[in-house]
Amino acid sequence: MINIEKSLACLRCGNALLPKETYEYCSECLLGFKMEVEELDPKLLKEKLVEILDGFTSDVRAAFQKDPAANSLVEVLTSYPGVHAILIHRVAHFFLKLGLPFVPRYLSHIARQNSGIDIHPGAKIGHDFFIDHGSGTVIGETSEIGNNVTLYQGVTLGGTSLERMKRHPTLGNNVVVGAGAKLLGPIKIGDNVKIGANSVVTKDVPPNSVVVGVPGRIVARNGKRIPKIDLFHGDLPDPLIEIIKKLEARITELEHQREDLSHK
Numbered sequence: 001m002i003n004i005e006k007s008l009a010c011l012r013c014g015n016a017l018l019p020k021e022t023y024e025y026c027s028e029c030l031l032g033f034k035m036e037v038e039e040l041d042p043k044l045l046k047e048k049l050v051e052i053l054d055g056f057t058s059d060v061r062a063a064f065q066k067d068p069a070a071n072s073l074v075e076v077l078t079s080y081p082g083v084h085a086i087l088i089h090r091v092a093h094f095f096l097k098l099g100l101p102f103v104p105r106y107l108s109h110i111a112r113q114n115s116g117i118d119i120h121p122g123a124k125i126g127h128d129f130f131i132d133h134g135s136g137t138v139i140g141e142t143s144e145i146g147n148n149v150t151l152y153q154g155v156t157l158g159g160t161s162l163e164r165m166k167r168h169p170t171l172g173n174n175v176v177v178g179a180g181a182k183l184l185g186p187i188k189i190g191d192n193v194k195i196g197a198n199s200v201v202t203k204d205v206p207p208n209s210v211v212v213g214v215p216g217r218i219v220a221r222n223g224k225r226i227p228k229i230d231l232f233h234g235d236l237p238d239p240l241i242e243i244i245k246k247l248e249a250r251i252t253e254l255e256h257q258r259e260d261l262s263h264k
């Protein structure tokens with residue numbers, strides 16, 4: 001028989017430790033299974049569940065409309081990894097909001113195993129969301145995505161800080177991000193923006209723009225090609241060019257020093 005009175009108390013929650021609990025914390029604390037939830041309002045709960053269903057309906061519709069290869073809704077429902085990933089994500093995000101420990105993250109892990117798409121349960125995603133093909137797509141914890149956004153395979157919405165703060169991108173409405181593009185840091189991507197495949201974007205992008213390259217450069221705005229770098233929005237430094245310029249200056253300096261020495 002277990003004698004709880006003789007056990008020591010858990011250092012975190014103060015509950016008595018069971019004889020088999022040899023650590024200083026109880027099993028619940030070690031596993032992180034503590035759940036602190038305020039009383040649930042049934043009306044609010046219903047609203048949230050309807051929101052999930054509406055979101056999911058819009059995602060299936062978006063996949064069907066945006067992919068010319070989609071022949072039927074059954075095909076989309078059963079065979080589209082992006083659709084599976086966002087369905088599981090919407091449920092995981094809801095559980096996270098409820099304060100349920102562990103389960104949201106485990107759901108996202110299951111979704112990743114099935115689809116190759118890694119969406120952190122904390123990410124906020126609007127309706128009509130579509131990830132085409134999907135493998136390798138990563139959406140970080142503090143990402144925010146507007147409505148009618150399409151991502152292709154290999155897209156990363158990544159963080160650039162080790163602090164627990166807003167550290168992932170915010171995307172507006174009607175944004176398309178091409179395959180392999182990396183959007184890094186808490187940057188803002190405006191409405192109606194297209195980002196070219198394999199671009200690396202680390203700075204804000206104004207609405208109605210097209211961005212390509214590494215680092216991402218704005219090449220068109222309002223559907224028109226931008227003839228030259230616009231200092232207001234497009235002053236995007238090229239780190240590689242900056243390094244090469246510094247190296248050139250250094251080499252010139254060293255050459256002058258060598259000449260001076262040879263004249264002495």
Ligand SMILES: [Zn+2]
Nearest residue numbers: 010013026029
């Ligand atoms: Zn404990």
